[in-house]
Amino acid sequence: MKKEDQLQQLLKLKQRETPGEAYFDAFVDEFHRYQRTSVLQTRKSWIARWRRALSELAEDFFATPSFAMQSGFAATAVVVLTTVLVFWGELNPGTSNQGSMAMTPSSESYVYGPKSLEDAAGSPAELNMAHLTSFDRDFENSSYVTGESTLAYDSVLAF
Amino acid sequence: MILCWRFKHFLIICLLVAIFLNNGNAQGVFDSISKEVNKIFEAASPSVVKVRALSGTRPRAGTGFFIDNSGTLLTSYAIILDSNKAWVEYQDKKFTAKVLGKDPRSGVALLKIDAQKTPFLTMGDSDQLKMASGLVSVAYPYNLPLAPAFGFVTGFDVRYLNRFFATTHIRANVAISPGQIGGPLLNTKGEVVGLMVLAVQKGKECYALPMTSVKRIISDFEAGGEARHGWVGVGVVEGPVLESGERPVVVSNLFRGTPAAESGLQPGDIVKKIGKKPIQIPSDILDAAFFSEVGKPVEVQIVRKGKKLVFDLPIVERPEESAAVNSLIAPGRDTLIAPFVSPEPKKSQVKPVQAPATQSY
């Protein structure tokens, strides 16, 4: 067999390295959940991203003096300006289209998935935000651990 | 006779009362279960905390619980992964937690926060658990408040699908949601008997590491900060079922560079005993290995051609990752190339693996 063919045959087998049917059966539900949570976080994460960017910039700023000398002022000005804009949007939700909850998929934020009891009970935002502690907000967009695929399994039995 | 009749009457009334009472009890079974679960939940709640860690691009969220009054807590390795720092929410405050130890093989992570007089859970004896023993979990699903779940022990497994755990795990039909990993599994007395490490069946069931095994890992953490898993380097497979109904555990290969390689053990030997532990099913060897102590010798009893033989082997540290374990048997060039050219005929399923390559070690 030619080397190239062998390689291609080997690679072809990697196609099957997927987690199996059960995973994909659950995937659609999981995806709905993901989308619903992301609706809540779209806006907040925006602010979080800025905060993070700010802190990273601050780190860079202090770490590299030359950067601070050359572009520090300009960068700071841009960041301050944008931060002001972001928080201004926060205070005036009417002026920002991101804050509104539209039902069309074309909009930036939307509600998606089958109507559930949760939706019927009130807006999911109210329901979910009410109990969020400041701790949860600090770690927004967390992935909630299920323990799958992180354990160091053996595929052979040995002692 | 009158007395006798009265006595009968009395008995009948007693019976009726008994039935009535019993009925009352039957109606109250759910009440008393919920009362019990509630009691356990209320008692455990203060000791259970949210745990977060940053690894990769997103924060990872799960549960943990205190095991002493000075802020030491247990959680799952799956939350911590490669980070050295975690955060814990305790009494509505955010604490930075130090990672005292973490072990991917068992899934245990031990953290500590700087707090005094923390409430904590007492450890129960997980060896006392039986099939259908009642269990209560107390943990944080998603970003929701603390929640209890009730179920039973549904099994003791060493294997999930085609992968082997490091040791026997408790399977429980305790419903579990993402985020509840790292939470405690409590017995009916409210003592912690397991650490929840894995959700299966879409969260209908969970796997928990028994506290006996958790304790063994904790003692390693306390000794040196790292969990040390021992082995002697013998690969085994399940042999064919014998007439007696037994399934012997057969040596399949000896890992390169391990004490077993030079020991005189041979592929095909039937493993009977490791230390004091009789080996009846393949999973027995995992428990024997899990509780073995690195640096100490172990006696391995085998049967070869009907003859009983005993080997004394020193226990050495098992390579950290199973991939490393696997690489130790990779025989390299000659054995892999040959099959590419002309595939070997498939060996029968029952025959133990006796690849010529592994014998040459």
Next chain:
Amino acid sequence: MADHASSASEPEEPKDGELVDSVLAGNVNDYDGLVRRYADRLYSVIYNMTSNHEDTNDLLMEVFDKAFRNLPKYKRNASFYTWIYRVAVNHTLNFLQKRKKHRNNMSLNELSFDERFEQDLKDNRVIGGDKSAELSELQKKLNESLQKLSDEHRAVVVLYDIDGMSHADIAETMNCSEGTVRSRLHYAHKHLQKLLNTYIG
């Protein structure tokens, strides 16, 4: 390859384009059909690019979410199949870029030894006998070698060799010429052969 998904599926199943139209008309639940149709193939593509199941799970969610949000921008002159692949590949390439910055020692899920993979190896007679250890060693080596390729080269190998996409579709997915695809493939194959020299030849 334009009608790839529709030809592979049952005759009565709606075509990708019909589902897209339906979603855009407001039947958002029809998007589930598209998710089901592409989830496992995209999983394989993303996984083989990242070599990490956890990341793949996250990325797959993000890809379907992104595609959903951008569905109105999808133009009918391209097939939905290449379009969603493009979303997936670009998103994964971006992620890999970021991962390199933030995480020097990433964890590969090389431990996830797949039963079916093993069976396939045996069925295909790539290796005979019960040599699961050798198989996982080989699998490990293969993953390692793939990770040694540049992100773009790996993407092309994943799409062509693993997923079975045509040169033309890859060119469309990756927004480059067919010539570029061929030369990337050629280079990547040579490189992989060198890395896996002990195992093939």
